[in-house]
Amino acid sequence: MPVINYIEANGTEYSIDIAEGVSLMQGALDNMIDGIVAECGGCCVCCTCHCMIDPAWVEVAGAAGAEEAEMLEMIDSRSETSRLSCQVKVTAAMEGMVVHLPESQY
Numbered sequence: 211m212p213v214i215n216y217i218e219a220n221g222t223e224y225s226i227d228i229a230e231g232v233s234l235m236q237g238a239l240d241n242m243i244d245g246i247v248a249e250c251g252g253c254c255v256c257c258t259c260h261c262m263i264d265p266a267w268v269e270v271a272g273a274a275g276a277e278e279a280e281m282l283e284m285i286d287s288r289s290e291t292s293r294l295s296c297q298v299k300v301t302a303a304m305e306g307m308v309v310h311l312p313e314s315q316y
């Protein structure tokens with residue numbers, strides 16, 4: 211299982227094994243990582259699973275789809291590497307990927 215490194219806004223780091231095909235959001239929730247709320251349960255309608263892919267990993271993570279991109283525009287704190295973590299499914303190529311979590315999901 212690929213190891214994904216989540217870094218909270220306060221600097222706390224978590225290295226978590228996540229099965230391929232599982233979303234970054236679900237991996238965070240399953241491991242009780244603060245910073246991902248995921249109110250809609252992964253339906254791409256709440257934006258409370260916002261994360262920022264580390265710039266070194268953006269290509270591996272891929273681009274947001276049209277629906278996700280539309281939702282991302284509603285997030286004031288978004289950056290160029292922002293994604294909704296429910297829409298990013300873990301792959302083998304993501305071994306060691308770094309994901310930053312925002313200070314707040316609200």
Ligand code: FES
Binds near residue numbers: 249251
């Ligand atoms: S969990 Fe709601 S948009 Fe990702």
